[in-house]
Amino acid sequence: MKDYSVNFISVVVPVYNEEGCLQELIDRTLAALDGIGKKFEFILVDDGSRDTSPDIMRSASEKRPGEVISCILNRNYGQHSAIMAGFSLCRGDLVITLDADLQNPPEEIPNLVKAAEQGNDVVGTCRQNRQDTLFRRMASKVVNKVAQKATGVQMHDYGCMLRAYRLHVVKAMLQCNERSTFIPVLGNSFARNTIEIPVKHAERAVGDSKYSLWKLVNLQFNLLTCMTTAPLRILTWFGLLASGCGFLLSLYIIIRRFFIEGGDKWAGEGVFTLFAVMFVFTGIQMIGIGMIGEYVGRIYTDVRNRPRYFIEEIVGRKDEE
Ligand code: UDP
Ligand code: MG
Numbered sequence: 035m036k037d038y039s040v041n042f043i044s045v046v047v048p049v050y051n052e053e054g055c056l057q058e059l060i061d062r063t064l065a066a067l068d069g070i071g072k073k074f075e076f077i078l079v080d081d082g083s084r085d086t087s088p089d090i091m092r093s094a095s096e097k098r099p100g101e102v103i104s105c106i107l108n109r110n111y112g113q114h115s116a117i118m119a120g121f122s123l124c125r126g127d128l129v130i131t132l133d134a135d136l137q138n139p140p141e142e143i144p145n146l147v148k149a150a151e152q153g154n155d156v157v158g159t160c161r162q163n164r165q166d167t168l169f170r171r172m173a174s175k176v177v178n179k180v181a182q183k184a185t186g187v188q189m190h191d192y193g194c195m196l197r198a199y200r201l202h203v204v205k206a207m208l209q210c211n212e213r214s215t216f217i218p219v220l221g222n223s224f225a226r227n228t229i230e231i232p233v234k235h236a237e238r239a240v241g242d243s244k245y246s247l248w249k250l251v252n253l254q255f256n257l258l259t260c261m262t263t264a265p266l267r268i269l270t271w272f273g274l275l276a277s278g279c280g281f282l283l284s285l286y287i288i289i290r291r292f293f294i295e296g297g298d299k300w301a302g303e304g305v306f307t308l309f310a311v312m313f314v315f316t317g318i319q320m321i322g323i324g325m326i327g328e329y330v331g332r333i334y335t336d337v338r339n340r341p342r343y344f345i346e347e348i349v350g351r352k353d354e355e
Contacts, residue, residue, distance in 0.1 A: 038150070038153045039151055040126075040127055040128045041127060042125065043067065043072055044074070044075050044128070045067065045075070045077065046117055046124065046129060046131050047076075047133070048120065048133075049081060050116070053083075053087050054240030054241050055136050056091070057090055059140065064102070065140075066141050074101065075100075075124070077123055077124065078091045078095075079105045080105070081112070081113065081116035082110035091106070091349070095350030102350055103349070106347045108344050111342070113195075114253075114256075115343050117131055118208065118217075119343040119345060122208060128147060129198065130199075131196070132195065133195050136236060136239045139236060142234065145233070150198050152229070154225075154228060154229045155200045155227055156199055156225040157198040157199075157228070157231060158191065160231070161233060173250075173254070178192050181219050189218075190230065191230070192216070192219060192257065194235075196233055206224040212260070212336050213332075213336060214255075214256040216253070216257040219257060259329060259332055265328075276314075280315065
């Protein structure tokens with residue numbers, strides 16, 4: 035029997051301008067981790083904050099060296115890259131990710147550890163009574179369905195970042211060099227056993243969501259394109275269907291023109307119908323070009339092969355470890 039017990043827990047939290055709730059997050063998370071009574075490290079990754087978040091992190095690290103580790107990136111790389119930076123520092127055999135805004139209660143950490151100890155490589159969570167706008171919830175529903183299809187793993191809530199991964203899953207994720215990635219989906223693709231547990235969800239305590247609509251759309255495209263090229267295939271079918279219809283239509287027009295009386299008049303007056311048809315096709319082409327652009331854009335960033343992040347400073351890690 036494989037030993038699934040957890041002896042060392044790493045918690046990774048990306049922080050971007052969260053000075054309003056960071057101290058509470060640190061206190062509550064440390065209390066939860068102390069309560070479990072296992073060895074732990076609490077890794078805070080500052081994703082280029084412009085407020086006092088890095089200072090709060092530094093002083094927390096100084097208070098509990100070796101336990102609270104602050105990793106400060108030089109600029110804003112985005113939530114998922116920041117988590118990856120945190121992953122690169124992890125040494126625990128179970129790695130838990132969490133948002134800094136206290137929407138995911140740190141008090142759930144013991145439940146995640148318990149679920150992992152039952153023999154799971156990835157513990158997902160499903161937000162009960164989710165406290166987000168209707169628009170966000172609807173968008174999530176669609177995205178989750180696509181992700182379920184792409185990964186073949188039936189999880190209901192890929193958007194919830196309160197998750198636990200075994201170290202080997204994290205190591206596998208670190209080997210993925212692409213920049214446009216979505217960690218919960220990527221993690222599932224390296225897991226043998228997964229489980230999903232219900233967790234509480236709170237409203238954002240302080241500040242606003244760090245995701246603008248544009249960043250959110252980009253994130254959804256990352257989720258879609260990080261696992262599958264299916265949209266490109268859909269496009270092929272769509273294109274085939276469209277050109278098939280176009281062919282039938284032109285056949286009909288020719289028949290009317292030559293064999294049916296008054297056909298030339300009809301064809302002449304049908305100019306605007308043709309325009310309409312043309313617009314439909316132009317639209318389809320544009321969708322196609324846009325979709326290809328989504329992939330090409332990502333290929334471009336990957337081909338450049340820039341480092342995904344650059345750690346400027348690490349506070350609170352003991353050298354001899
Ligand atoms: N975050 C980050 N970099 C960013 C955007 C967000 O590190 O560019 C962090 C943020 O500090 C928070 C988490 O990612 O800990 C989730 O962000 P937020 O709560 O704003 O997202 P939402 O809950 O609206 O999806
Ligand atoms: Mg949030």
